[in-house]
Amino acid sequence: MAKEFVVTPWEVTGEVDYNKLIKEFGTQPLNDELIKKIEKKAGKGHHFLRRKIFFSHRELDILLKEYEQGRKFALYTGRGPSGNTHLGHIIPWMFTKYLQDAFDVPLYFQITDDEKFLLKPNLSLEETNKMGYENALDFIALGFDPKKTFIFVDSDYAKTLYKIAIQIAKKVTGSSARAVFGFTNNTNIGMYFWPAMQAAPCILPSILEGRKVRTLIPAAIDQDPYWRIVRDVAPKLGYPKTAAIHCVFLPALTGPKGKMSTSTGEHSTIFTTDTPEEVKKKVNKYAFSGGKDTLKEHRKKGGNPDIDSSYKWLSFFEEDDRKLKKIYNEYKSGKLLSGEIKQILIEKLNTFLKEHQKKREKARSQLDKFILKD
Amino acid sequence: MAKEFVVTPWEVTGEVDYNKLIKEFGTQPLNDELIKKIEKKAGKGHHFLRRKIFFSHRELDILLKEYEQGRKFALYTGRGPSGNTHLGHIIPWMFTKYLQDAFDVPLYFQITDDEKFLLKPNLSLEETNKMGYENALDFIALGFDPKKTFIFVDSDYAKTLYKIAIQIAKKVTGSSARAVFGFTNNTNIGMYFWPAMQAAPCILPSILEGRKVRTLIPAAIDQDPYWRIVRDVAPKLGYPKTAAIHCVFLPALTGPKGKMSTSTGEHSTIFTTDTPEEVKKKVNKYAFSGGKDTLKEHRKKGGNPDIDSSYKWLSFFEEDDRKLKKIYNEYKSGKLLSGEIKQILIEKLNTFLKEHQKKREKARSQLDKFILKD
Numbered sequence: 001m002a003k004e005f006v007v008t009p010w011e012v013t014g015e016v017d018y019n020k021l022i023k024e025f026g027t028q029p030l031n032d033e034l035i036k037k038i039e040k041k042a043g044k045g046h047h048f049l050r051r052k053i054f055f056s057h058r059e060l061d062i063l064l065k066e067y068e069q070g071r072k073f074a075l076y077t078g079r080g081p082s083g084n085t086h087l088g089h090i091i092p093w094m095f096t097k098y099l100q101d102a103f104d105v106p107l108y109f110q111i112t113d114d115e116k117f118l119l120k121p122n123l124s125l126e127e128t129n130k131m132g133y134e135n136a137l138d139f140i141a142l143g144f145d146p147k148k149t150f151i152f153v154d155s156d157y158a159k160t161l162y163k164i165a166i167q168i169a170k171k172v173t174g175s176s177a178r179a180v181f182g183f184t185n186n187t188n189i190g191m192y193f194w195p196a197m198q199a200a201p202c203i204l205p206s207i208l209e210g211r212k213v214r215t216l217i218p219a220a221i222d223q224d225p226y227w228r229i230v231r232d233v234a235p236k237l238g239y240p241k242t243a244a245i246h247c248v249f250l251p252a253l254t255g256p257k258g259k260m261s262t263s264t265g266e267h268s269t270i271f272t273t274d275t276p277e278e279v280k281k282k283v284n285k286y287a288f289s290g291g292k293d294t295l296k297e298h299r300k301k302g303g304n305p306d307i308d309s310s311y312k313w314l315s316f317f318e319e320d321d322r323k324l325k326k327i328y329n330e331y332k333s334g335k336l337l338s339g340e341i342k343q344i345l346i347e348k349l350n351t352f353l354k355e356h357q358k359k360r361e362k363a364r365s366q367l368d369k370f371i372l373k374d
Numbered sequence: 375m376a377k378e379f380v381v382t383p384w385e386v387t388g389e390v391d392y393n394k395l396i397k398e399f400g401t402q403p404l405n406d407e408l409i410k411k412i413e414k415k416a417g418k419g420h421h422f423l424r425r426k427i428f429f430s431h432r433e434l435d436i437l438l439k440e441y442e443q444g445r446k447f448a449l450y451t452g453r454g455p456s457g458n459t460h461l462g463h464i465i466p467w468m469f470t471k472y473l474q475d476a477f478d479v480p481l482y483f484q485i486t487d488d489e490k491f492l493l494k495p496n497l498s499l500e501e502t503n504k505m506g507y508e509n510a511l512d513f514i515a516l517g518f519d520p521k522k523t524f525i526f527v528d529s530d531y532a533k534t535l536y537k538i539a540i541q542i543a544k545k546v547t548g549s550s551a552r553a554v555f556g557f558t559n560n561t562n563i564g565m566y567f568w569p570a571m572q573a574a575p576c577i578l579p580s581i582l583e584g585r586k587v588r589t590l591i592p593a594a595i596d597q598d599p600y601w602r603i604v605r606d607v608a609p610k611l612g613y614p615k616t617a618a619i620h621c622v623f624l625p626a627l628t629g630p631k632g633k634m635s636t637s638t639g640e641h642s643t644i645f646t647t648d649t650p651e652e653v654k655k656k657v658n659k660y661a662f663s664g665g666k667d668t669l670k671e672h673r674k675k676g677g678n679p680d681i682d683s684s685y686k687w688l689s690f691f692e693e694d695d696r697k698l699k700k701i702y703n704e705y706k707s708g709k710l711l712s713g714e715i716k717q718i719l720i721e722k723l724n725t726f727l728k729e730h731q732k733k734r735e736k737a738r739s740q741l742d743k744f745i746l747k748d
Contacts, residue, residue, distance in 0.1 A: 072653065113537075125537065149529050158536035159748055162488075163529050169564030170492050174548070177563050189551050190543030193567030374533055374748060 015257050024223050027056045037064050042102030045149045047319050048095050056246040063214055063243040074205035076215045078110035081132035084271040088250040094220045097142050107149045110201045114154040119188040138272050141359035146369035159374035161200045169196035171233045180225050199230035210214050214240035221246040253309050255288040275349045283346050291338030302334035310345040317348050379595050384556055389631050399598050401430045411438050416476030421693045422469050430620040437588055437617040448579035450589045452484035455506035458645040462624040466592045472518050481523045484575045490530040492564040498609050512646050514737035526746040529675045533748035535574045541572035545607045554599050572602035576616045588614040593619040629662040637675050657720050665712030676708035686720040691722050
């Protein structure tokens with residue numbers, strides 16, 4: 001029997017069954033006890049937790065126990081700068097902000113201009129490097145504290161990273177890289193090495209802080225295989241295993257299959273730099289609708305919010321549970337029309353983006369305060 | 375039929391037929407016309423040229439033609455710091471000094487602490503890095519001009535090198551690295567990438583000098599395959615193909631097969647830091663003799679200088695052709711005994727090493743003047 005969905009770091013297709021994925025990847029479900037621990041420390045809940053948008057983890061329990069015993073961890077996330085930041089990218093970053101505020105820990109943000117250059121035939125290193133600093137603005141715009149947030153662009157921080165990466169690389173054979181990352185005979189030798197560069201920030205905090213620091217990676221679940229190698233290697237080098245907390249994908253605007261990605265077409269994606277008109281046009285034109293074919297039928301039978309992209313997106317961006325529930329019920333009953341739920345999403349996104357774009361421009365002058373240099 | 379000798383970057387065994395090697399590798403023999411051109415420019419000959427110790431090249435003719443038209447090239451050689459420098463290492467360096475004096479060109483010297491760390495299970499990066507700077511002293515001791523000689527240790531110059539290396543790496547597939555470098559499934563991913571780090575200095579001069587600079591690599595012939603990849607890739611990136619000039623191996627003290635290498639045993643090797651007593655002991659005890667079994671027989675039939683390690687070594691270290699010829703003839707006639715030719719070599723080496731060790735210690739305070747930093 002063919003699998004109904006595929007999730008690897010390089011391919012996400014089909015309608016993902018996240019419970020099956022937990023079993024397949026061998027991760028742990030994010031249980032109520034852990035959620036309560038986080039919320040208690042944060043002093044407030046997060047709709048990403050309540051709605052199981054973050055739903056899985058590796059060794060978060062151990063990390064939180066250590067934290068309670070006084071051992072601070074470090075957060076690590078990042079961005080592959082192959083184009084503009086879209087809303088799918090910032091989901092884990094928003095949650096990372098919540099975690100940093102809750103636990104008051106340092107945060108390392110890797111921008112992988114080298115990877116995107118090596119991976120994309122048509123991109124130059126200059127282009128991915130420039131795009132990396134642009135993407136960093138979106139990250140800073142979310143309100144991170146420069147005193148404890150450290151951003152680095154691989155090719156500009158290579159002196160530090162390369163020394164760490166070769167320690168990791170020495171412990172990883174060509175054949176494990178092929179198995180974990182899907183490399184073939186035709187994969188270039190830069191990509192063969194690159195998993196070690198991506199693993200390096202799991203060890204970087206220990207080196208910079210001069211103590212054994214466990215890292216916690218908030219990221220979409222498809223990135224999990226990347227950390228299997230470093231979880232295997234870190235203890236061999238005398239460092240703690242990396243912990244992870246995984247989120248689901250923001251679905252493509254065009255429907256619930258796969259994940260939102262620029263490579264599936266610009267219309268399936270909303271960028272942080274889109275104008276209000278672009279957002280309006282994309283949502284109206286491309287957002288997959290769970291509504292009925294005719295107004296009459298919709299009023300009578302109601303829409304299906306569970307497959308409606310606008311509703312799905314609102315479950316990520318509308319923080320107020322009551323408002324969201326109301327939208328769900330009214331759409332399901334037929335009171336709310338497809339055009340109307342789209343309008344609610346458009347307003348929600350444009351309100352967010354107006355503020356974000358202001359902060360994003362302000363971030364240009366703050367960039368230097370965040371950037372780690374060799 | 376099994377091959378009588380094997381020459382790859384990772385294996386040299388058997389008695390090497392250098393003429394066969396030229397055909398096998400597809401290089402060009404170093405002909406009299408080229409030798410004359412070099413000697414004319416240098417204003418003096420070199421016994422490594424006269425004695426065909428440098429015997430093969432790639433596109434040296436093109437490089438010299440460009441030089442005559444006013445385009446300066448750059449020299450590039452290096453050292454893999456897995457241990458102390460031995461006399462086999464400094465043979466190409468001595469000739470590099472002659473070439474730099476002759477052509478007044480910049481010289482780049484790469485110390486590959488990353489490679490030796492990745493390659494040797496028991497060496498730490500700290501160890502190879504430290505050894506790298508020790509090895510650099512031997513290079514500086516040969517009298518290079520700090521104004522035009524640039525030494526860099528890979529892990530300490532990684533910011534610059536990594537950016538260049540990934541440009542190269544993007545054009546090299548895993549399978550070509552396997553074919554050229556003999557990598558297997560078990561080779562670590564650091565080594566998979568490393569050929570790009572070794573190729574980077576072929577392009578570095580163009581970047582630092584802001585013009586298209588062809589490099590010339592003086593090295594032992596077994597290193598040639600390493601440059602095939604960069605000769606293929608450099609033109610694709612808009613840089614000139616690297617030229618090369620190849621030397622034979624200084625044979626092991628213990629006999630004419632293979633090349634001198636620390637890995638074949640310390641007794642087959644003389645280090646630049648050996649004491650006069652160690653040199654004496656090693657030559658007397660281990661130098662393979664072409665002499666006869668008894669004094670009577672030796673006096674009667676004479677020795678065989680062509681297989682005698684002491685004579686072979688004198689052909690590298692005794693610059694005076696007449697003296698060397700005299701030794702050859704007297705050994706062959708039986709006038710010179712095995713113990714006596716060993717004594718000549720011991721004196722020659724110890725005279726050289728006494729001076730070298732003085733300069734080597736003096737080089738410690740000059741090191742900073744030579745080191746390239748990111």
